[in-house]
Amino acid sequence: AIRMTQSPSSLSASTGDRVTITCRASQGISSYLAWYQQKPGKAPKLLIYAASTLQSGVPSRFSGSGSGTDFTLTISCLQSEDFATYYCQQYYSYPITFGQGTRLEIK
Amino acid sequence: QVQLQESGPGLVKPSETLSLTCAVSGYSISSGYYWGWIRQPPGKGLEWIGSIYHSGSTYYNPSLKSRVTISVDTSKNQFSLKLSSVTAADTAVYYCARLRVIRDAFDIWGQGTMVTVSS
Numbered sequence: 103a104i105r106m107t108q109s110p111s112s113l114s115a116s117t118g119d120r121v122t123i124t125c126r127a128s129q130g131i132s133s134y135l136a137w138y139q140q141k142p143g144k145a146p147k148l149l150i151y152a153a154s155t156l157q158s159g160v161p162s163r164f165s166g167s168g169s170g171t172d173f174t175l176t177i178s179c180l181q182s183e184d185f186a187t188y189y190c191q192q193y194y195s196y197p198i199t200f201g202q203g204t205r206l207e208i209k
Numbered sequence: 210q211v212q213l214q215e216s217g218p219g220l221v222k223p224s225e226t227l228s229l230t231c232a233v234s235g236y237s238i239s240s241g242y243y244w245g246w247i248r249q250p251p252g253k254g255l256e257w258i259g260s261i262y263h264s265g266s267t268y269y270n271p272s273l274k275s276r277v278t279i280s281v282d283t284s285k286n287q288f289s290l291k292l293s294s295v296t297a298a299d300t301a302v303y304y305c306a307r308l309r310v311i312r313d314a315f316d317i318w319g320q321g322t323m324v325t326v327s328s
Contacts, residue, residue: 103271134312136314136315138255138315144320145304145306145318145319145320145321146255146304146315146318147318148314148315148316151313151314151316157316189254189255191255191314191315193308193312193313193314194312196268197257197269197270197271197272198245198257198260198270199257200254200255200256200257201254202254203254203255
């Protein structure tokens with residue numbers, strides 16, 4: 103199985119900050135990567151798929167980049183509603199695997 | 210719009226079989242797409258369990274394959290998960306979700322249902 107490793111595991115930031123979360127795959131996955139946002143007690147929400155395509159309805163302050171093994175999720179100007187846990191997921195090959203998550207907290 | 214809703218017992222005894230159903234509204238399963246199950250133990254990350262195509266083709270996580278069965282009932286517009294021989298390690302929130310094609314992100318999720326394995 104392809105292992106997905108996110109860094110950092112947790113991150114403190116302030117409203118208005120620009121933050122970047124990294125996801126690394128244990129082998130090349132082309133652009134078959136998605137990013138999700140999860141708030142406590144809620145289901146994950148798809149933000150980005152195909153590494154850089156914004157899901158319909160997701161604010162443009164979210165962006166994704168990368169291909170192969172290294173990927174990033176960037177939030178350009180943090181809003182209060184962005185404080186949550188973020189997961190990457192590869193769907194290049196089965197079994198589908200997720201990163202361990204990055205918890206974004208208010209500084 | 211498409212909505213998914215999980216249902217099933219919230220408490221299952223060790224060694225028994227966990228059974229959950231995901232009802233789909235706003236879309237006919239027989240029209241296509243893939244449907245999946247993902248779980249999340251309390252305070253932990255996400256684990257893909259398996260996926261099914263509307264025709265019945267299935268894909269399982271090897272770590273769970275010997276205990277998992279996913280099926281689809283197009284007449285009821287729902288799909289189901291059975292996980293046998295459960296232990297406390299199977300305690301988790303179970304989500305159902307949709308994939309548009311076999312290699313895809315999960316674009317629509319159910320709200321999730323908590324299942325506790327305990328005697």
